[in-house]
Amino acid sequence: MSTTEPIVRFVGIGKTYDGVSRVVDKLDLDIERGEFLTLLGPSGSGKTTTLMLLAGFETPTAGEILLEGKPLSRVPPYQRNIGMVFQNYALFPHMSIAENIGFPLSVRGVAGADIAKRVERALDMVQLSGFGHRRPSQLSGGQQQRVAVARALVFEPKLILMDEPLGALDKQLREQMQLEIRRLHQRLGVTMVYVTHDQSEALTMSDRIAVFHRGSIQQLDKPEPMYEYPKNAFVARFIGENNRLEGTLESVRDDRCTIHVAIGDSRIEGTLVEPVPNGGAVTVSLRPERVQIRDSGHTIDGHSGCQLPGLLQEIIYLGDHVRARVVMAGTHEFMVKRPISEAHTLPRIGSPVEVFWAPEHCRAFARES
Numbered sequence: 001m002s003t004t005e006p007i008v009r010f011v012g013i014g015k016t017y018d019g020v021s022r023v024v025d026k027l028d029l030d031i032e033r034g035e036f037l038t039l040l041g042p043s044g045s046g047k048t049t050t051l052m053l054l055a056g057f058e059t060p061t062a063g064e065i066l067l068e069g070k071p072l073s074r075v076p077p078y079q080r081n082i083g084m085v086f087q088n089y090a091l092f093p094h095m096s097i098a099e100n101i102g103f104p105l106s107v108r109g110v111a112g113a114d115i116a117k118r119v120e121r122a123l124d125m126v127q128l129s130g131f132g133h134r135r136p137s138q139l140s141g142g143q144q145q146r147v148a149v150a151r152a153l154v155f156e157p158k159l160i161l162m163d164e165p166l167g168a169l170d171k172q173l174r175e176q177m178q179l180e181i182r183r184l185h186q187r188l189g190v191t192m193v194y195v196t197h198d199q200s201e202a203l204t205m206s207d208r209i210a211v212f213h214r215g216s217i218q219q220l221d222k223p224e225p226m227y228e229y230p231k232n233a234f235v236a237r238f239i240g241e242n243n244r245l246e247g248t249l250e251s252v253r254d255d256r257c258t259i260h261v262a263i264g265d266s267r268i269e270g271t272l273v274e275p276v277p278n279g280g281a282v283t284v285s286l287r288p289e290r291v292q293i294r295d296s297g298h299t300i301d302g303h304s305g306c307q308l309p310g311l312l313q314e315i316i317y318l319g320d321h322v323r324a325r326v327v328m329a330g331t332h333e334f335m336v337k338r339p340i341s342e343a344h345t346l347p348r349i350g351s352p353v354e355v356f357w358a359p360e361h362c363r364a365f366a367r368e369s
Contacts, residue, residue, distance in 0.1 A: 083152030
């Protein structure tokens, strides 16, 4: 990542529509030049509002946004030199593809001959050379999405914003376009800010991810540490799959802790992520792929305090892996995800089992209020 000054700075940004509830609350965020930053969160978390504030379609209630060190509060959207890709593509149906892509250049007064050259170059970037004469209705959803990206790139903006641009595509095409946009970003080096509620999309495409909840960023990190080391219960729950247990903190030594859980009156060990007093309520998070399973009664060396009993109810085949559904204490379900190569080693359905893990993969957080 570049060590130069961030291309964008959000400084104390707030946004409220009714003067009471804050859609965005005291937001401080630096966007590095050339990075692919994803704003991720559920509906109503503030991620799209943050993008619209940067684009100029919304006005902050408090704070300032700086683009290359210059305040944006008095700069209208069309003067910000920012490309925008919307979920519905926003293509003009009566214009050809070439006219759609060239539109940002024509409104900026670029000469016609230069427009034609830059449109052809933009079409080539998104692998649509020769499609300039067609209309949007003659293209597939994926091709229309590429046209929208080409239109955002054609005037060589400092920054490209994308608001859930793949939401209308089917799963296979969406995954293909994720990789295409990622490769395009790497090739061009332009700064991209991308909004999505799809966690796998964020993990696939991003240099960094900002997880939003209730108008503020809960964690800002690279994909791997975001997934492996979530900083609170919300991030752990929102990023990736989890087995969640509720319990009470009994003791802490360094970052290791002992937790009492209401599954067979058990005590388990894990890693305490946030400060919690003894006796405090905690939520325990365990990724399904970090959990292993054995027949009950087998010795599990080195896992004292890192195992729980249950009954294997179901094994689900999913091609490259299998999922084992374990029921504990009659009602609590626990998922174990193992590679397909281990499918033949799993216990039989209906048999008593132990699930076990390494303590560093069992992460305990203060329980969400």
